[in-house]
Every structure is written in C-alpha cells, then in structure tokens.
Amino acid sequence: MSLRRLRIQELRNIHDAELDLARVNVFAGANGSGKTSILEAVYLLGSGRSFRSSRLEPVINHEASGCVVHALVSDAQHASPLSIGVARRRDGEFEGRIQGRTVQNTAELARCLPVQLINSDSFDLLEGGPKSRRQFLDWGVFHVEQEFHGVWLDVQRVLRQRNALIRHARIAPDQLEAWDTRLSASAERLDGFRRQYFEAFYPQFTATLADLANIEGIELSYQRGWDKERGLLEVLRDQHDRDRERGFTVSGPHRADIRLRLHGQSADEVLSRGQQKLVVCAMKVAQARIFTVARGRACVFLVDDLPAELDRKHRQALCSLLSSLNCQVMVSCVERSDLEDCWPLVPPDELRLFHVEQGLSGGTVV
Template sequence: MSLIELTVTHVRAIAKAELQIPAGLTLIWGDNGSGKTSLLEAMFLLGRGRSFRTRNSERLITRGQDHLRVIGRIQSHDRVLALGFEVTRAGVAARIAGRSADSLAELSQAFAVQVIEPGVHKLVEEAGYRRRRWMDWAVFHVEPQFVDTWVRYTRALKQRNAALRTQPDHARAWDVELARLGERIAESRRAFMEQLQPYWRESVVALSGLEVQLHYLRGWSAEVTLHESLAASRVRDEARHLTHSGPHRADVSVRIDGRPAREILSRGQQKLVAVAMTVAQLRLLKDLTGTAPTLLLDDPAAELDGERLRRFIEQVLLLRSQLVVTSLTSESRLFGVPDATYNVAQGRVQHV
C-alpha cells in the first residue's frame, strides 16, 4: 500500500499543491515556517481523518478560506483507489472511489499511515488516551472488524452514561451488551500487545539503550469479568454518572524498574521510547499483515543525533516502508538518495 499522488487545497499556508509520491523515499525540504509539516499533516489527514498537531481540524483550514481538501491516489495491490477528505465549518467528509465513506475507519483501512514527529514524546508523557489510540490503530489493521465492535461499544457506553444521569435504574440494562463487546475489545488488544513484546524489547534497547516495560492494562480489575466489574462499581457509577470500568479506561503503562517512565526519563529519552513503540508496532504489523504503512518523518535530524540517529535510521530502513521525510536542507541523505525531492517556500511546493 502506498500513496502515489497527492493534491492539497487550503491546508494552512499551502494554497494549492500537487505531488507525485514514489514508493520509496520522498524528501521535502524548506526553511522553518515554509509549510513542510503542513504537507505531512495533509497526508496524515487522508489516512486518519485528523491531524497529528491539533484535535481541531478546522484550524488546518487556511485563514480566510471556508474549506480544505486533500485528494490522494493510493496504490493497493494491483489497483488504484481515489480518496478524498474535506473539512468545512460544518464538519468533515471523506470520499472513497467517488462515494461518501461510511466512517473515517474506511479511510484508515484504505491508507495506512503513521508519523514520527517532534511531539512524539507525548505518547509516553501524557494520559492514556494517546496510547489507546496508538494501540487501536494497529489492532484495527490486524483485525478490521475491531472498529465495528468499538463503535457499538461506544454507543452502548453513551447510553449507559446517559441512563446513569437520568434514570439510574435503567443503566444496568446495558451491562450485558457492554460487557460482551468490552471483553472482545480487551481480548483483541491483549493479543496484539502480547505479540508486540519481542519486537518492543528489540527496538527499545536498540534505540534507547533502556530496559523499558510495556504493560497492557485492560481497564478493569484482572480478577473479574467486565460484567462483574460493572456490577461492583454501580454505586460509584451512579454517584458520578460515569462508567468506571471497561476498555475505554485501558492504558499501556510504560515503566522502568516498576516506576512510570514519564517520571524518570528526560524529554529526549521519552522521545526515543515513543519512537521505539512506533517502530515496534510497524514491524509487527508488517509481519502480521504483509503491508508496511507509509511512514512520515518530520525533521528527524532535529531531535536525534550521533549513534541514536544512526540506530533510528537502521530501524526505519528495516521496515521498507514508503517514506516521506522533511528537512531544513536539500542535501539531507539520512535515508539514502531520495526518489523525489520537493522544495517548499512560503507555502509553494515545487518539484526539484
């Protein structure tokens, strides 16, 4: 699976750009503030339906415009698929092969894309939300029906929480459905995290030289079923109008000698650990599904140096992914000689 063509309209400083993207390595270079990261955001939008820099996609629309649009052509096996993604004040819309997509998950399925960017350390530093999303994106590519289970779970959870607010007696009516779907989600995640372990151990040592443990926490106590846990926390749930157990509370704890990595590691070390999480995940995905997601690397030389950078490059090249790399200089050869080079200057994109 790879991106072969990209058309961007009104994304931040980029008024309009058209790029042909080779299956190998693309280099995008330009000064600070020229629009390099904006181009990566556009690619990420196409496969994820959101940016990696902001939760609010409206902020990506060029000031003074009322919409943005990204169109991409994806080569998948022997066919080419057209994807479109649009953001307006009214919301977001995705198109696949000329028709409206049913959900953003359809985009994600059509174009698998991952990013390593300067904010990557947040995966280690921040609350569980980012790590759940990191885990779920990969689980979904291994098990496409995972999304459907997740959507149904979320719907049942909302109904239960609404009932906790208005008619607490009715809340338990959702428990059987919630427990059945929740156990399935937890099992898919557990299986994935278990398979990840050998890949993880190898990449975290190679990249950071640290012994860091990843522990999957499913979102409720290990000794009981989810149905039992829901029953046990009912009084607290009713008092706070919230469901306290279930896979929506899952996390992946990142620890060193039993202590949270975020309390011990420097920002630079957190970055290496987060990169290792992503590299390990991509290597496992490739072994399980045979496809390597497109990998976007935003200015990797800025954050890593010397031996760490060399090891990072080595790990990335092992993936044999389509690569799109940004740099401040045109001479960047970190990942070899680019198959295509683009220069960005004040929002204008030119093939070199």
C-alpha cells in the same frame, strides 16, 4: 502501499502543490515554509482529521472557501493505483472519496491509507494520560483485527447509555444490570483483542528498541481497565453505588492503558528527552512491523522534524530503521544537512529531497 502523486490545494499556506513522491521523501525548509502542512495533508487523507487541531477549519487557507487533498495510491493488492481524495469546505461539509465513491465514514479512509505519525505530540505516549496510549493500542488492533471496530463502537454506545442512566436520580437496579450485561459482553471481547495484540506487540517493541538505541530494562504492561482477577460484570455490579456517586462508569475498557516502566519507575520520569523520542519511535515502528506482517501491506510513515532531540548517531539509526521497513516515509527537517548521510540503504531513485518554500507555491524540488 505508497502515495505516488499527491495534490494539495488551499491547505494552510499551500495554495496548490503537486508532488511526485518516492519511497523516502525528505521535506526541508525554513520555519513556517509548510513542511508540517504537507504531512498534515497526508494525515487528513488517511484519517479525515488533523493532528494539529481538533477542528478542521484552521487547516483551510485563510483566503479560501475549502481545502482539497488528493492522491494516487499504489498497492500490491491492486493492479492500478487507487484514487483517494478528501475535501473540507469552510461551511463544515466534509467529503472523502475512494475511486470516485463517497466514503461512509473516516474508518474507510484509514483502512485504505494507514498512516503512522511521529511528531512532538507523540511524547504524550509517555508523558500524557492513558487516552493517547489507548488510542495507540487501538490503532494497532483496528488494523489487524477486522471485528475490532464494530465491537469498539458497541462499547462506546453502551457506555454512553449506561452513563446516562446512572445520572438519572431514580433507576431500578435491574435496569442498570441489563446495561452491565451488555457492556461486559462487548468489553470482554474488546479486552481479548487488545490483550492478544499487546502480546504480539511487546516482543516486537523490545526488538525494535534494541535496533534503535541502547536503553535496557523497559517493561510494558497492559492494564485492561478493571480488576484483573474478576470479570467486568461482577465489577460493574459491585460498583453501582460508586458509579452513581461519580456520575459515570468508573471501571471498564475505556480506562485501559499500557504502562511503561524502567527500574520500577514510570518511564517518562527517568528517560531523557532524546531517549523518550527513541522509545516512542520504537513503539510506532513495532506497530508498523506488526501491521505489515498481518496485512501484507505497509503503512505510510510521517515523521515531523525527525532530527529534533536526536544526535547524529540516533538520527541515522532511526532513518535506517525506517528505510528497512519498506514503508513509504515522509520526513521533515529544517536543515537538509541534518538528514544527509542518513539513507545509505535507500537506492537513489527511491529517495527524493523536496526543498519547501512558502507553501511550495514557487516550490522547487531538488
């Protein structure tokens, strides 16, 4: 799957740009020229969200009343390219369309255009709290397990209800138990999906990291969010008093995590910055490999400021790895020379270099 023609209107400093994309696309340009904004536009198309802000309003050009991103996406499963578009107006209205039909939710966009992002926030996978690792894990499960999304939504819903009940001053224990039963039924399924995915992910990650760097001894473990010896129902029942005291459900799949350790220490406390980036890249690439095998299609890779933190040898290793995936790749860098000689495996007609200037308004394509 890949984006063929991409049109971006009134997004950040990009007023109106139309790009013909190849399989590997390098966006080079000065600070503030609009490179990240191009990647942000693609991310918006594939998720309905920005990776820079939780709200979409800052994404709209200061002078405009709304932004639009549209692309033609070609896919082995469809004979002619699919049309995907999103529009966000300043008054808050958001619309996503696939083949002219308005989508019901952003999950439809994600299924149609799976996007993997590597940027400076990706370090959160190592340095941040469990939430980012849980989101990472769930991206993978969402795309390979059709039933995951429904079960995940159910867990969120039941958890909200149970938490609301816990905060009530007087509730009968059997009222809470009804929610314990519902929560544990969905949570055990969610845990099953996540565990199965993790078992496929771990060896893929180890192999991918070996392709990229010489960092040995990283151990990953999946933590499901409650005692590994006991079922969630039993744990929830035992913790009624504690949950009431804290005002929320202390144990459950909403506390799941992946732990990364190296020689018994937390990986982020041991690895250098460059090594952390390589580990993060290996995680994302491993996930893309699993996705490709499971779905028979590739995702789009966005790598913002690829050269940052990496020496030439590791830049080349990462670019070779990305080239070998058969995914469409969109990467940014400040100096185009930083990524020269990095794509020997890519035939010239599959590689495009875009020189980004002032939001591509007078942009040139080299």
